[in-house]
Amino acid sequence: MLLAEVARVSREVAGTAARSRKTALLAEVFAAAPAEEAGLVVSYLSGRLPQGRPGIGWRTLGRDTAPAPLPSLTVRAVDAAVSELAAVAGPGAQAERRRIVDGLLGAATAEEQAFLRGLLSGEVRQGSLEAVALEGVAKAAGVPAADLRRAVMLEGALPRVAAAVLAEGAAALRGVTLRVGQPVRPMLAGTARSVADALVALGPCAVEEKLDGIRVQVHRSGDEVRIHTRSLDEITDRLPEVAELARSLPGERFVLDGEVIGQDADGRPVPFQEIAARVGSRVDVAAARRALPVRAYFFDLLALGDRVLLDLPVRDRHAALAALVPEASRVRRLVVDDPAARAAEAEAFLSGALDRGHEGVVVKALDSVYAAGRRGKRWLKVKPVHTLDLVVLAAEWGHGRRTGLLSNLHLGARTADGTYAMLGKTFKGLTDEMLRWQTGRLGELAQEDDGFTVRVRPELVVEIAYDGLQRSPRYPAGVALRFARVLRHRPDKSAEQADTVETVLEQGGRGT
């Protein structure tokens, strides 16, 4: 298939607001793609390269290159060039990358150039890319979107499942199941304002401590153990003590879901930054382990032996978990069978969790299944502090002690059309180390620098706390954050996982 076809559809999808029309346009081109190219076409129209982001700066991508008058580039030729780009390393790499990019852009028409620039920089603008692409694939293949979504969560990525389902239809989805050794996207939690609200919404439930550490999915098959983060990166070698624990359990094959935290001598959790640094360090794991031992606390069991447990209710999954994992390595919880009668106990459990230094609680409906990859309404987190995950749109150069460092962050929330609405600025909460780190990271994302403000590609997610919203005609959503402060950078989250304006309005409205 010609890239021109893909670029045209991308432009048309970007130009229409109606989701059903976007889906129809995508379904048409997916159905037309030859079987062996379907995965690539789906990937490109989800705004992703199968090889991952090649890390090419705007200086290379933004150069003027005369466009080709007529389309001739195929998606396969683009794929080959991107593979070549990904393999470039060593001295002279920059010049070599520039040569490949120039060759690619020179063979592209103006419309293809615009699309390629978006694809290579990770900024294709079509609006909620992957979600709409998934609906397009479902329509083209004639399968329910919910079934496809589930398969994608279990397989980890859309393009591979899309290629199979476009070729074989619904039959391709039947074989997709959780496999020990293949990570699935974890279930996420919605938000409730209070324990009382969560109890009303969920009915009989379990109230669990919400530990503030690193989410881990632990797969064991015989002696082999693999540990994955919530973004499915493998971190087995960084957490030897967790692998040892998994090997010591009385089961040969299982998949556990839990959280890893560090604790001080009194058993109180250490700040998230410390555990993130420990897990982020590859260099000397033994030394890092001595300096900060970590512990895993599990709250779910997704597979045991040959049984997949995802569709069992929390009640039964937890019974199986309790039979496998000793209490000392499970998240502390309170079962509330009768919410009306035991609300006070649930409140007391939250206070206890906070006293023990944890973030809050996650309340889970006892009859709920494990919705892989979804921010379900059957798990609700309750935290006393309001936080949001926002995307850095720009940063201002600091003054005084912060000269030479990017400081004041411009924060944006996602909008329905795939762009970002700025909600305010802050430099509060940033430690010296965070300032140094963000100056480096934002430098990589920089697109424009007027000496005062650096505009960046919207990719870095930061978690901020705030006191509420205030009306502000100066900002696009009509509101601004009050007293926003940065809690931490979230390099483990992509911009697509950041909060939406809708969530902000809902949460902020409640908070004030």
Ligand SMILES: Nc1ncnc2c1ncn2[C@@H]1O[C@H](COP(=O)(O)OP(=O)(O)OP(=O)(O)O)[C@@H](O)[C@H]1O
């Ligand atoms: N008992 C628990 N059950 C489920 N998740 C838990 C539990 N304790 C801690 N967590 C963590 O809380 C996260 C769920 O919150 P959420 O889905 O909103 O992710 P998040 O955006 O990282 O949350 P937050 O920013 O509030 O930490 C999980 O990903 C997990 O890492």
